[in-house]
Amino acid sequence: MSSAPEFFFEDFPVGQVLDYGSYHVTAEEIVSFAREFDPQPFHIDEKAAKASMLGGLCASGWHVCAIVMRMMVDGYFGRTASMGSTGIDEMKWLKPVFAGDRLSCRRTTLAARVSAKRAEMGILKMQWELFDANSQKKAEMTGIKLIKVRGGA
Amino acid sequence: MSSAPEFFFEDFPVGQVLDYGSYHVTAEEIVSFAREFDPQPFHIDEKAAKASMLGGLCASGWHVCAIVMRMMVDGYFGRTASMGSTGIDEMKWLKPVFAGDRLSCRRTTLAARVSAKRAEMGILKMQWELFDANSQKKAEMTGIKLIKVRGGA
Numbered sequence: 001m002s003s004a005p006e007f008f009f010e011d012f013p014v015g016q017v018l019d020y021g022s023y024h025v026t027a028e029e030i031v032s033f034a035r036e037f038d039p040q041p042f043h044i045d046e047k048a049a050k051a052s053m054l055g056g057l058c059a060s061g062w063h064v065c066a067i068v069m070r071m072m073v074d075g076y077f078g079r080t081a082s083m084g085s086t087g088i089d090e091m092k093w094l095k096p097v098f099a100g101d102r103l104s105c106r107r108t109t110l111a112a113r114v115s116a117k118r119a120e121m122g123i124l125k126m127q128w129e130l131f132d133a134n135s136q137k138k139a140e141m142t143g144i145k146l147i148k149v150r151g152g153a
Numbered sequence: 154m155s156s157a158p159e160f161f162f163e164d165f166p167v168g169q170v171l172d173y174g175s176y177h178v179t180a181e182e183i184v185s186f187a188r189e190f191d192p193q194p195f196h197i198d199e200k201a202a203k204a205s206m207l208g209g210l211c212a213s214g215w216h217v218c219a220i221v222m223r224m225m226v227d228g229y230f231g232r233t234a235s236m237g238s239t240g241i242d243e244m245k246w247l248k249p250v251f252a253g254d255r256l257s258c259r260r261t262t263l264a265a266r267v268s269a270k271r272a273e274m275g276i277l278k279m280q281w282e283l284f285d286a287n288s289q290k291k292a293e294m295t296g297i298k299l300i301k302v303r304g305g306a
Contacts, residue, residue, distance in 0.1 A: 048270050077193075078192070
């Protein structure tokens with residue numbers, strides 16, 4: 001994290017679209033995350049995963065979310081004057097994320113306003129879409145980000 | 154995971170409420186998760202966290218989700234005939250989850266039906282609420298779980 005943020009509320013205008021990131025998913029990290037948080041057979045056991053309806057070892061949905069967050073931080077959010085988030089409106093796991101997948105993200109600003117109560121805080125409704133190398137959409141989420149207004153206290 | 158599941162679709166009737174879990178959050182795991190996936194100052198640096206609007210070192214929202222998943226697996230889901238999930242309808246991070254918090258969960262079945270296309274698959278709309286030891290609600294989410302019908306193929 002930089003101590004002098006580069007991006008503020010004004011840098012995320014409504015309708016803006018940004019493509020970013022290139023994340024290689026490994027079997028090791030799928031199993032490691034799942035052992036800690038989501039030890040279902042299709043996340044920790046290659047053989048069981050092949051026999052399941054998912055067809056192969058795939059990342060926990062929460063691991064997918066964490067990867068989206070990591071890509072966001074690396075892509076722009078680590079240089080953004082973040083004030084956190086209140087939540088997610090919708091999270092869709094559309095296709096399994098498999099070991100070996102190469103992922104990229106697309107971010108779109110859906111709505112933007114300055115808080116009525118706190119003039120230094122911008123409230124952004126954002127959409128993130130996660131794609132594999134064949135442009136197949138793997139996941140989609142919309143949520144709220146709180147970001148400082150430029151020059152705000 | 155047991156190879157002979159104990160809980161099926163029929164075991165989650167609409168309106169059923171279950172309280173479960175006792176999870177102790179440590180500063181070490183907050184920092185460890187955040188370093189990997191969400192390295193914002195209030196998740197990795199105690200001093201920066203105290204100076205932030207959050208008031209102390211607190212878990213990444215995605216770490217909170219992962220903890221909810223882990224408590225779910227330990228509480229009942231590890232013994233459930235799971236077929237996965239299509240997504241989350243809503244996720245609210247209501248209060249920061251701090252190092253030292255002792256968490257418990259409440260699960261409520263909001264809706265339940267058998268898939269029209271796949272008679273062996275039940276589709277459940279569930280709500281999960283996360284509380285600290287003072288019954289303060291920290292997070293709330295609703296989402297879809299796919300669970301096998303008892304005796305289904």
